[in-house]
Amino acid sequence: MARRIAVAATAPFGADVLERLAEEHAVVQLLTRPDRPRGRGRKLAPPPAKEVAQRLGIPVEQPARLDASVGIAADTVVVCAYGLLIPNVLLEQALWLNVHPSLLPRWRGAAPVERTLMAGDEETGVTIHRTVEALDAGPIAAVRAFAVAPEEDAGAVYARAAEFAAELLGEVLARDEPRFEPQPEEGATYAEKIGPEDRELDPAAPPRELVNRVRALSPHIGARLGELIVWRARVGEDGSFEPVEVQPAGGRRMTYDAYLRGRR
Secondary structure, three states: OOOEEEEEEOOHHHHHHHHHHHOOOEEEEEEOOOOEEEOOOOEEEOOHHHHHHHHHOOOEEOOOOOOOOOOOOOOEEEEEOOOOOOOHHHHOOOEEEEEEOOOOOOOEEOOHHHHHHHOOOOEEEEEEEEOOOOOOOOOEEEEEEEEOOOOOOHHHHHHHHHHHHHHHHHHHHOOOOOOOEOOOOOOOOEEOOOOHHHHEOOOOOOHHHHHHHHHHOOOOOOEEEOOEEEEEEEEOOOOOEEEEEEEEOOOOOEEHHHHHHHHO
């Protein structure tokens, strides 16, 4: 049965989940972050979730901060890659369900998929939990695990997570009263936001670790090897790190072989 919900989302993962939810439910409001400068021209641009909402005719609100002045248009709010902590004054007004692309309590925080891949985890998943003030620590309503293939990058994992998230949310939203189980603290790890130092590839590091870093930062951020952004890489037959697709400073993406030919 379709249900009236609001969504709080900003990033591409949130935009993907928003679009999938709108196919089955009446999304009556999107809360998203304000437009920001983007691209070489630094022109103001809407966040990905806003672009989806405008295309689907969903009303959009973009508060710079969340406080009692923000109106919530539904009894249930789905939070997915939003980027702001929800204060208690709003948590008390509705049921807030957070979509987190990891198997909580592992990889709480801002970059769960990226940290999953950097760590070489062979399994991840999606957790739907009640939003609380503590970071990604609320009781769990639903969870689904899936294997991570060695060749999958962050883009592929986020896409699969969005698909499973929509399915899980459909199950949770179909219940009159969602059931929650306390989230364990044992095994909790934190997925810190990706910083400039996380993008650097250290040639002295183990090749598999370097490949995992490239996977974690593709196709949305990119790892750096000197002047190059490395978008795809592999461990070669001799066990060494081999870039596959790169982008020189100010240039276009190309195969690493083409880049080497251009330098001769």
